Amino acid sequence: MLTRKDVLENFHRQLKLGNHIIGVASGAGITAKYAEQGGADFLLVLNAGKFRQMGRSSTAGFLPFCNSNEMVMSFGAREIKPVIKNIPVFFGLNATDPTIELTPYIESIKQIGFEGINNFPTVGLIDGQYREALEETGYSYALEVEAIRIAHEKDLFTVAFVFNEQQARDMLNAGADIICAHLGFTAGGMLGAKKVLSLEAAKVKAQRIFNVCNAIRPDVIKMIYGGPVKTPVDVQYMYSNTELVGYIGGSSFERIPSEKSITNITRAFKNTGNFSEDDLMAKMLEGITKHYDYVQFVKKYVAEHYMQKISFVDLAKVAYISRSHLSNLFKKEVGCSFPTYLVQYRMNKAMEIIKANDEIAMVTVANLVGYQDYAQFSKMFKKYSGQSPTQFRSRHKHMT
Template structure:
């Protein structure tokens, strides 16, 4: 019990908490093997393991407290080892006094309690009838108060601000903040929008508990089904952990389940590691990075436009995320659009949305990025690749603060803070006539320049340790560090891909080598490689020669050729002399 309370305290300032909601002994066993922090046993697990959804737990198929007790005795306790267990308890039980129920759980070794099934899932007339019969959140609070009196660690399962406030007033140790049923999507854009909405909901619920900062906040469920999404949630919110059931149980093969849990654990372990030498996921202690951190701190609270300039792989998206988190808009969405990845013909639909039937394939109404970001921050990545037509459209919205969906005629007011990123200096593009001056001045009240890795080589040891901490968990093997010879080679490299390239190098070496210290025998430094920013300063004939050579090396594949030069396809085409090197249309 004391150890788990210490773990809760640690989650607020150090490594976030990871709890698994198992529906079977197999998943409980996997959680133990993968070093999860706790099991949360809910009767929903019974229905999930039977192939039904979590909502079946709210149907009158039996006594929820009896079902949880049976799941504990038959499946969880025999396989949980020393892992702490939090059990779901329904606040009203017609068969036994709640105090007796809680004592029975205590005798079994359960150390924590959460209100489940949670009344917050139910609304409408049914909810009113339940509250009329004394089955509202008040009875849940009373149950948690009794559990706290008996010495349990208590969690309030919350779906609304009102519930958070009630449970905080009860004095619970933690909050389980629900962001919806676990769901997956093959539509990448829709999935990313779902994650942003979940983050917004988490920040809204979390803010309601600010009166008790010692209360631990744990995200539950929702669209968080991959480590990258969990990492994004940790970056953009102030939650202290994650709890999931379906996300782990949906995978049938034990090895895959173990791997998924380890990767989640790795993200949680590295999300806030490093103390004063990390800032919003950025790592560094060099003068250049300390200056960047200082500017972000100064600008984050100001509602002004910011342009983040830096080479590929320097962490521009991390800066945007931190600006959002520090701003007064932190409880509203951060929405991202990569301007270089959107064809000009679809740009207005992406930015402003479209009505059903606006064009072929528009089968439903869809809000644009400005609407999704209303009240929050819109991050426009690769803004330098925005077409002239797109620049005009964006300028119009910034001037009028309203959008009209494609195919519609209704103006929709929007309140959005704009943060942009570019791997080329926009001021130079304005001078060259490639970017509108009036748009540039609206987008760059403040410009933050991120240093290239070759400009801050003293940060390499810190970056290496941050990446190795993640690799230890992902690969489930001890990696103590790197050899001095390998570090010397890292300092000799030109790093055209910057921090992202360093991460890939370490990942590759960790996979190819078996020792506890990486030797980097597969890595050879190239001190004279040009970065994409350096290459953009070359005279046009040199650009043309590079493009032609890269196209030949890539067997005519434009996408691979552009990637080899660290430039976008649009820039690559501009470098080509079409009369001498016509790219194949199939690329």
């Protein structure tokens, strides 16, 4: 069993090397095992994870379907701990459970071999009249703070989900080792401007919480969980615009990948020899040769990956043709070279984002369309549109 000191030293060592801290909320041994192999730094054992494995929503963890602490203790000790060899496992503790006494229960968590705790399920995700009723009867967030304080005194590692600045202050004073800005239940399927606006709101909320951390304990590990942040690109946006050093995911590592991969592989086996004309991966595997246009493949790839680095050489390799031949085909059909097309596509996307949100920082727009260097983005934007990004925004404001 790793000690709190071991875990802290390892995390800070990772940060000094320029790495990020990644936590995976797991509901089954198979997820935990391969998350560790993939490089996860720690695991959270949460009741929501087990409900996801049942094919249910994470929100089921907030209803009286089972005893949360008993569930976590059972599958955590039997499924998760035995398959994890080198990283810590933290217990998702329902601190408002009226059937336990926090001090002895947290001691039992330590004796079983869990290296730390996390406050989940948390009343921080409940609002309205139900939240008021819970607070009035004593089932408040203050009990979660108390649990973190007790665990810290017992030298367990502590991961605190917080939802506002005051909760961050309380958890910092209780000794939390990680302050995780919880952004709400993980969203899915948001695209375009709506997604950008959601990420902007998440950025503001997280940074406000991190500002409190900087004022009280600057060295505390700052992470985020949930909300609109569910892909590596989303997380990169948050890294670029906040003081974030790590990410915790549940649905992002279990539900969403499982939904996509199991659905797609089942459909693929069912339809072997009869792939959909729109199945991009099938065309990539086939070498784009049977019934798919090379240029359309490239254009579709750009549409799906313009936020990321795109290598034309790699696209040619996937298509099993030479770079020069693909380049000639592309220029003949589209009327311009691939680099020019890519810049134009990204600039059009940038204009869409600026029109959708006239308050968004331009460096953020640059990141969202694949430019880490703002100066280069600004240069390309002016070359393509004839005006700088700020001039474009100013003129658009006057027109609307």
